[in-house]
Amino acid sequence: MDIQVRVWRQQSPADKGRMVSYDVKDISPDASFLEMLDVLNEKLILDGDDPVAFDHDCREGICGSCGVMIDGVAHGPERATTACQLHMRHFKDGDTIDVEPWRAAPFPVIKDLVVDRSAFDAIIQAGGYITAPTGTAPDAHATPVPKPDADAAFEAATCIGCGACVAACPNGSSMLFTAAKVAHLGLLPQGQPERDSRVVDMLQAQDDAGFGGCTNMGECTTVCPKGIPLTLIGRLNNDYRKAIGKK
Numbered sequence: 288m289d290i291q292v293r294v295w296r297q298q299s300p301a302d303k304g305r306m307v308s309y310d311v312k313d314i315s316p317d318a319s320f321l322e323m324l325d326v327l328n329e330k331l332i333l334d335g336d337d338p339v340a341f342d343h344d345c346r347e348g349i350c351g352s353c354g355v356m357i358d359g360v361a362h363g364p365e366r367a368t369t370a371c372q373l374h375m376r377h378f379k380d381g382d383t384i385d386v387e388p389w390r391a392a393p394f395p396v397i398k399d400l401v402v403d404r405s406a407f408d409a410i411i412q413a414g415g416y417i418t419a420p421t422g423t424a425p426d427a428h429a430t431p432v433p434k435p436d437a438d439a440a441f442e443a444a445t446c447i448g449c450g451a452c453v454a455a456c457p458n459g460s461s462m463l464f465t466a467a468k469v470a471h472l473g474l475l476p477q478g479q480p481e482r483d484s485r486v487v488d489m490l491q492a493q494d495d496a497g498f499g500g501c502t503n504m505g506e507c508t509t510v511c512p513k514g515i516p517l518t519l520i521g522r523l524n525n526d527y528r529k530a531i532g533k534k
C-alpha cells in the first residue's frame with residue numbers, strides 16, 4: 288500500500304504545531320499502524336529529518352501508551368482497539384490518513400503525538416489503593432469474593448489508562464477512567480475501608496486536573512479498547528451520592 292499521512296508536528300509544548308504531509312510507500316496491509324509510523328521514521332532519519340515522536344511500549348494492547356487520534360477517532364477507525372493493534376488493512380491504498388495527539392486540556396502535548404497523561408496519575412494517587420497488612424501473602428481463600436463481584440471487578444480492572452475516553456468525549460471528561468478505577472476496588476471486600484473517601488477524593492482530583500463533567504454522551508465507550516461500560520459511571524455517581532450523604 289502507498290499512503291499519505293498527515294501528522295501533527297509540534298516541536299515542544301510552546302510550539303504552535305501544524306499538520307505535515309508525508310508519503311509512506313510499500314506498506315504491508317498486515318503491518319500495524321505503529322509499524323507504519325516506524326517505516327515513516329526510518330525514512331525521516333535517513334533523510335536527516337526529525338522522526339515523529341509517538342508513545343508506545345507493549346505493542347500488545349495492554350500498556351495504554353500508544354494513544355493517537357487517527358482520522359479524528361481515538362485509536363482509529365476500527366474502534367475499541369488500541370493504535371498498536373490497529374492494522375493497515377483497515378485503510379485503502381492511496382488513502383490520506385490524519386494522525387494527531389489526544390486533544391484535551393489536561394493532556395498537554397509534549398512533542399508531536401506525545402501527550403502528558405500524568406493527570407491520570409493524580410487521580411490514581413488520590414484513591415487508587417487499599418489498606419492491607421504487608422508481610423507474607425494471605426491464604427488464598429482468606430477473603431472470599433463472590434464470583435459475580437470478582438468478574439465485575441476484573442472487567443473494571445482491564446482499563447489500561449490509555450485516555451481514549453477523554454480524547455473522544457466532547458467535554459474532555461475522564462469519568463469512564465475514574466469510574467473503572469473506583470469500581471475495580473469498590474467491588475472487592477478489600478476495597479471497602481476506603482470506598483467512600485476513594486470516590487470523593489478521586490472525583491476531586493479529576494476536577495482539579497481540569498477534566499470536564501460527564502453529560503452521558505457515551506462517546507467514551509465507543510472508543511474504549513477494553514469495553515469499559517457506561518454503567519460504571521452510574522455506579523460511581525451512586526457511590527458518590529452515598530459517600531456525600533454520610534458527611
Ligand code: SF4
Pocket residue numbers: 445446447448449450451452453463464467507510511512513514515
Ligand atoms: S476507560 Fe477505556 S478508554 Fe478510558 S482509559 Fe480506561 S481503557 Fe482507556
Ligand code: FES
Pocket residue numbers: 342343344345346347348349350351352353369370371372
Ligand atoms: S503500545 Fe501498549 S497498548 Fe499500544
